[in-house]
Amino acid sequence: MKFLVLLTPARGKTPDDFKPHMVREVEAVWASYVGDELREFYFSKDPQVLTLIYELPSAEAVHGTVDALPMVEAGLLDRQVVHLGPFNQIAALFTQSGA
Template sequence: MKFLALLTPTAQRTLAEFGPYLVEEEQVVWESYRTGSLREFYFQPSPPVVSLVYEAENAAAVDAELDLLPMIKAGLLDRRVVQLGPWLPLEVVFDKQLMPSV
């Protein structure tokens, strides 16, 4: 299954607090990417949001991966995990009963 993890700074945290964790954070991210569980990663600067796309058996496996991140361990990031699935409304395009007669 595919999951989207959205990471945002915890309220009342300053950018200076993140600095000491940057190298270790990227090492953990790289390891998840190398092993294949982390498939994509993106950053939105304003407001700051990190988007991580995981391939995992279930949400618990994604939470376990996220628990390894130093910034989450330090309470600097909040997370939201969303299970992604197929876009089922697309089926309407292939449903012959819904297609206009020509």
């Protein structure tokens, strides 16, 4: 199953709050990537969003993996997890209408 994870700074957190966790966070993300769980990762600066695409067997597995990230554990990042599925609505292009 594929999941989109959006990580954003928790309200009131400053860049200085993140600095002590940066190396451990990047190491954890890299470990997920080489461990074949994390498929893609992106960072946007304005607004600050870390976008992760995981491929794991369940939402519970994704939540466990994301919750173990150092900055999430420290309460520095808020997370949103979205289960991605097929766009079945595209089938409408291939159905015949009554015409």
